[in-house]
Structure formats: structure tokens, C-alpha cells
Amino acid sequence: xxxxxxxxYAKSHEWARADGDEVTVGISDYxxxxxxxxxxxxxxxxxxxxxxxxxxxVVESVKAASDIYAPVDGEVVAVNDALNDSPAAVNEDAFxxxxxxxxxxxxxxxxxxxxxxxDYKTYTEGLDD
Amino acid sequence: MSKQTPxxxxxxxxxxxxxxxxxxxxxxxxxxxxxxxHHLVRRAVGAFDISHMGRIHCTGPEAADALQAVLTADIHxxxxxxxxxxxxxxxxGTIIDDVFVYRCDNEYLVVGNASNxxxxxxWFQRQMAGYSTTITDRxxxxxxxxxxxxxxxxxxxxxxxxxxxxxxRFGCRELSVHGVPMLVGRTGYTGEDGFELFPPSAHAEAxxxxxxxxxxxxxxxxxxxxxxxxxxxxxxxGFHLYGHExxxxxxxxxxxxxxxxxxxxxFTGRAAIESAMNNxxxxxxxxxxxxxxxxxRQGYDVLDSRGHVxxxxxxxxxxPTVEEYAGNAYVMSEHAKPGTEIRIDVRGQQKAAxxxxxxxxxxxxxx
Numbered sequence: 001x002x003x004x005x006x007x008x009y010a011k012s013h014e015w016a017r018a019d020g021d022e023v024t025v026g027i028s029d030y031x032x033x034x035x036x037x038x039x040x041x042x043x044x045x046x047x048x049x050x051x052x053x054x055x056x057x058v059v060e061s062v063k064a065a066s067d068i069y070a071p072v073d074g075e076v077v078a079v080n081d082a083l084n085d086s087p088a089a090v091n092e093d094a095f096x097x098x099x100x101x102x103x104x105x106x107x108x109x110x111x112x113x114x115x116x117x118x119d120y121k122t123y124t125e126g127l128d129d
Numbered sequence: 130m131s132k133q134t135p136x137x138x139x140x141x142x143x144x145x146x147x148x149x150x151x152x153x154x155x156x157x158x159x160x161x162x163x164x165x166x167h168h169l170v171r172r173a174v175g176a177f178d179i180s181h182m183g184r185i186h187c188t189g190p191e192a193a194d195a196l197q198a199v200l201t202a203d204i205h206x207x208x209x210x211x212x213x214x215x216x217x218x219x220x221x222g223t224i225i226d227d228v229f230v231y232r233c234d235n236e237y238l239v240v241g242n243a244s245n246x247x248x249x250x251x252w253f254q255r256q257m258a259g260y261s262t263t264i265t266d267r268x269x270x271x272x273x274x275x276x277x278x279x280x281x282x283x284x285x286x287x288x289x290x291x292x293x294x295x296x297x298r299f300g301c302r303e304l305s306v307h308g309v310p311m312l313v314g315r316t317g318y319t320g321e322d323g324f325e326l327f328p329p330s331a332h333a334e335a336x337x338x339x340x341x342x343x344x345x346x347x348x349x350x351x352x353x354x355x356x357x358x359x360x361x362x363x364x365x366x367g368f369h370l371y372g373h374e375x376x377x378x379x380x381x382x383x384x385x386x387x388x389x390x391x392x393x394x395x396f397t398g399r400a401a402i403e404s405a406m407n408n409x410x411x412x413x414x415x416x417x418x419x420x421x422x423x424x425x426r427q428g429y430d431v432l433d434s435r436g437h438v439x440x441x442x443x444x445x446x447x448x449p450t451v452e453e454y455a456g457n458a459y460v461m462s463e464h465a466k467p468g469t470e471i472r473i474d475v476r477g478q479q480k481a482a483x484x485x486x487x488x489x490x491x492x493x494x495x496x
Binding site: 036037039040058060062063064065088091 | 146158162163164357361422423424426446447454476
């Protein structure tokens with residue numbers, strides 16, 4: 001299981017990596033491992049706005065369709081179109097090629113509400129019991 | 130409290146994701162994921178723990194007559210050393226379960242779905258009460274191991290002195306596998322060549338381990354496969370799964386299982402099935418592929434091109450070998466022709482789909 005220390009984590013297992021006023025969002029390696037093979041990813045249109053905790057897309061695995069939630073408020077400025085042809089990138093490289101969208105941050109302080117890698121590790125260990 | 134198969138500890142210690150299924154703790158997938166497991170079975174050989182499936186043994190002078198009364202297949206025509214797919218139907222033709230029946234040394238083994246085992250057993254005991262036959266539940270005393278894939282015969286031959294490849298498709302025999310006597314059938318539910326082994330529970334792990342040892346020695350590409358791969362393999366091959374394509378309301382005609390009903394014999398439900406064949410069925414099972422990417426799931430509505438509901442999805446997934454987002458559905462008969470344009474309601478969005486010829490994947494042993 002990989003835990004990337006350059007990102008912040010939501011309880012619903014999305015990660016957020018800030019770069020200036022933009023934040024890249026994906027699902028964690030823990031999340032992709034729990035879901036199993038990802039076979040389809042449904043992503044929003046550029047320009048759509050989401051507030052923290054609202055569903056912005058769906059990850060479909062062999063098992064089930066799972067909503068994915070915005071970890072911060074923001075407007076979609078990019079979507080990972082490559083996932084259309086290779087959804088398995090979410091399994092293979094959850095923190096890299098498997099990224100989902102980029103949001104333009106409306107309030108950078110919201111990143112502080114997300115978990116650090118250490119807190120997220122502890123959080124996931126609690127879930128496995 | 131879920132039941133555990135004799136291989137449960139093995140699954141746990143080999144990276145399986147375990148989930149409850151029909152009252153059993155079963156492996157859903159292992160490390161490589163269910164899609165790789167699916168490809169492994171199409172390419173080489175995979176092993177499945179099918180110990181959860183119900184195993185009912187019937188013996189005695191009237192065993193064949195008793196089974197004929199409850200199974201849709203022609204039991205009297207089933208040669209010793211052969212097996213057949215069959216249905217258990219109620220008087221009104223609806224399906225209680227779909228099973229495989231093996232005849233070996235004039236004894237019969239009926240292998241059914243785990244989810245239906247208790248009621249299959251109760252149905253047998255009631256319907257067969259007037260016959261001189263002994264019905265024994267062998268689900269706990271035996272295990273079930275399926276070796277499936279084009280290299281399954283080579284693997285199993287090494288464990289039984291070449292006896293495996295002497296079996297024809299659907300043939301079955303008592304064989305000594307790794308020194309353990311057991312019923313072996315050249316059967317399976319994946320669309321590939323393969324075998325199903327029913328060893329005594331106490332020897333299940335030794336036999337399972339021996340398969341891995343032989344594969345390693347002979348450099349056969351081999352691995353364990355879970356229920357998720359089993360589902361995608363059977364789906365592509367056009368095989369029904371109870372709880373999806375079959376349930377308490379379906380009859381064999383709408384399920385396209387007329388071929389499994391020997392109407393020249395007498396079995397419970399025969400008259401109702403014959404009458405359903407002579408009447409136009411209102412709904413029928415179809416396979417469809419999405420022409421617009423989306424994953425169909427059981428329970429999603431099927432719509433016609435004007436947006437009217439015409440049916441419901443029974444199974445759906447990304448099918449790994451044919452590389453299609455595809456599903457099965459019951460639709461009103463007038464929409465069942467291959468080529469018909471339909472839509473699937475995927476969480477409120479209508480996605481374009483097309484009815485296609487079944488099955489998506491032609492089993493490799495046919496042809």
C-alpha cells in the first residue's frame with residue numbers, strides 16, 4: 001500500500017495536491033485497493049463548481065459504482081481524459097497518472113481541514129479492523 | 130455467522146479479499162485483481178474454490194427415476210460417466226435452481242447454487258419421498274475445486290497419471306488425484322476447457338497445494354481466482370447465474386433454456402414449460418453492449434429509443450476478453466432482436482446500447 005506524503009487526504013479517501021491556486025484531486029491507493037479493478041471513471045465538465053463533500057464523479061470498479069467527493073471547494077479547470085481509455089491507471093498509479101481532476105481553489109485554508117499522511121495512515125489502519 | 134470452506138485459511142494467507150456470499154466467506158479476488166484472473170483462465174489455467182456450492186448425492190435402485198421427477202434433463206438418457214446441466218422447476222415452470230448432475234458408477238451427484246442449497250435439499254426430500262433412493266447432503270464432507278483454462282488438462286494429468294485428458298467434455302469419473310480418490314468431471318462454468326474436482330474435505334488443501342506444486346514444476350501459468358473472475362467468465366460465455374438471470378419468477382422459455390428441458394420426459398413443471406413454449410412470451414433474456422461507455426448494473430432500467438421502460442438489467446460489467454461494457458437484461462420480446470437499439474438508465478443518464486447475438490464469447494470447447 002502506498003501513502004503519498006505530498007498530498008492531503010479526505011475521510012472519503014480522496015487526495016488533494018496543491019500547486020499554487022490549483023489542486024489536483026484523485027483517490028488514494030488504499031481506496032483503489034479496496035475498490036478493485038477500476039473499469040470506468042465518470043468525470044465532470046470543465047467549469048463545473050463543487051463544494052466540499054459533494055460528489056463530482058463516479059469510479060466504477062468490477063464490484064460497484066462509487067461516488068467521489070470534492071475534498072475542497074473549487075471550479076474544475078482540468079479533467080484526466082486519459083482515464084477514458086485507461087481507467088486502470090487509477091489502480092496502477094493512484095497518486096500520479098491516475099489523477100482525476102484539477103480544481104481552482106476558492107479557499108486555500110480548506111486544505112488544512114484535510115488529513116496529513118500520518119493521520120490518514122492511522123485512519124486507514126482503524127478501518128481495517 | 131458465515132460458513133468457511135476447507136480452503137478458507139489458504140485464501141486468507143494468500144492475499145484474498147474475502148466477502149460474504151450466500152452464507153459463506155468466499156474469496157472475491159487475489160492480489161493481481163479479478164481482470165488478470167479472468168485473462169489467466171482464458172490464456173492458461175486458474176483454480177477456483179467452489180466448495181460453497183451445494184452437493185447432493187443420490188443413490189439407490191430408483192435414484193434415476195427420482196431425479197427424473199425433479200430435473201428437466203433426460204436423466205434416463207444420461208450415460209454412466211457423463212454429466213448434464215439441468216433445472217429444478219416448480220409445477221408452474223418457474224425455476225428453483227440450475228444445477229449440474231453427474232452420473233458415476235450409477236450414483237448421482239447434483240451440484241447446485243450455494244444460495245439455493247437448503248431449499249434444493251428440502252425440495253428433493255419432498256419430491257423424491259416416494260422413491261427408493263437415499264439422498265445425502267455432501268456439502269460439508271466434500272470440497273469443490275475447479276481447474277479452468279486451456280492448460281487445465283495438462284496440469285491435472287500430472288496429478289492423476291494422465292487420466293484427466295482421457296475424459297471427454299462433460300465426462301466424469303472417480304479418479305485418484307494426488308493419491309486421493311474423488312469424483313472429477315470435465316465441466317466448469319467459465320467457457321473454457323476444465324475440470325471440477327470433489328475431494329473429501331479433509332484432503333482439499335493437499336490437493337489444492339499439489340496443483341500449485343505441479344504448475345510450478347512444469348512451468349504452467351497458474352493462479353487462484355475468486356468469485357469476481359468467475360462472474361465475468363460465466364457472463365461472457367452466456368451462462369446464467371441464479372439471482373441474476375434466473376429467479377423465482379423466471380421460466381426456462383424466457384430464460385432461453387428450452388434446450389435444457391427434455392420435454393419427452395416427465396418432470397415437475399413440464400406441462401407449464403410446454404405451454405409457455407406454445408404461447409408468445411412477453412419478456413425474454415437478451416445480451417447487450419453499450420455503444421456509449423458506461424457500466425450497466427443489475428436492476429438498472431432498459432429503455433426503448435423513445436425512453437419507455439421495456440425491461441431490466443440482470444448482470445452488467447466490463448467484459449475483459451471481448452473488451453465491451455455489456456450486460457444481460459430481460460426485455461419485452463419485440464425488443465429482443467440482435468441489432469435493436471436500446472438505452473440503459475445508468476443512475477439517471479440514458480446510455481445508448483444495442484442488443485447483440487448471444488453469447489459474447491463462444492466457449493472454446495464448442496466448435
